[in-house]
Amino acid sequence: KWYEKWMLKFLKNGAKIPQRIAIIMDGNRRYAQERLHADKHEGHKHGLQKLIDTMEWCLELGMKEVGVYALAINNLKRSKKELDTLFDLIKSSFQRFAKQREFFEKNGVKVNICGRLEMLPKDVQEPLFDVMEETKDNTNC
Template sequence: MNLQDTIDKNNLPRHLAIIMDGNGRWAKQQGFLRAFGHESGSKSVKEIIKTSAKLGIEYLTLYAFSTENWNRPKLEVDTLMKILVNALKKELPTLQNNNIRLNTIGNLDKMPQSTQRELLDVIEKTKDNTRMTLTLALSYGSREELISVVKDISNKVKNNIISIDSIDDSIINEHLYTHNLPDVDLLIRTSGEHRISNFLLWQIAYAELYFTDILWPDFKEQDLYEAIISYQKRERRFGKTSEQIK
């Protein structure tokens, strides 16, 4: 039986997030430069986006470039930016044909102007698509995001726009980069690393975590099915007991 046939379409993660790790190690194993790993990883990105939309997942968030990634060698950073721009141009028809809306989170002001222009162009052209929201986390760091939230809320308290007593989960959510997205249900990390790496720390409070040794360029459709099947076998209690859930 095909793995896809065993998936319960009524119990899908509404919001799937993925830390796409292992491009560099994959390239090294193949005897190639790291850039080749990033190029190969972009093929997995396309496959996982199409598979997620096909399954019926509403929100897919991909950790594409972290705030810490700016510390990598300039040549690698420049290569990543070039791959991103080329992918956006090339895959716009795929997004349109699959009714997928593009969204971004992170400090985009740090991105090259050419990258920003391409991003905004694709975001504008796909804004009315409704099948799935694809979010690229670019120049993103969760600690930076939370610092920004604290500053924004503090400024509003200082100017009597909101009161300290009114601050709750919903107020914080409204000030996050992800204010238009639901909390993450399933977080996948490839490459065998068991870390969150400063990704969506607030938003994954009750997410199910799935770690796989597969390097990102080798992560394909069937691997996503396995992750979702694992997710569907788990009991999500959100602090309640099993008896309460049942």
């Protein structure tokens, strides 16, 4: 999009770029309902895509560390249907990331996931650990 290109150009031409930022993923369900007139799952998918876009911008800008707060323990109190779709999204995304080893190596991206992963279903934990294992030796960011 034009504004994204403009913002990247603006930031690269003299703006002081932070080396570390944190992102709190919040409001995806509300966004889906109010703006997209869609179900919660669409909001989660849209939020994930925006996160991926943002991570790419951070790489382009040379940031060294991005923290993402993505899932609170309270989120685990949601309906089984919503949790199942959310877990499927997480699992499929990280399975896809695990296959993108070349991208992570080329950019030196190390993925470290913190939190109480044992609270997640085993089939969701596995791709998370796979990506952390695949990227553990990367050191650029």
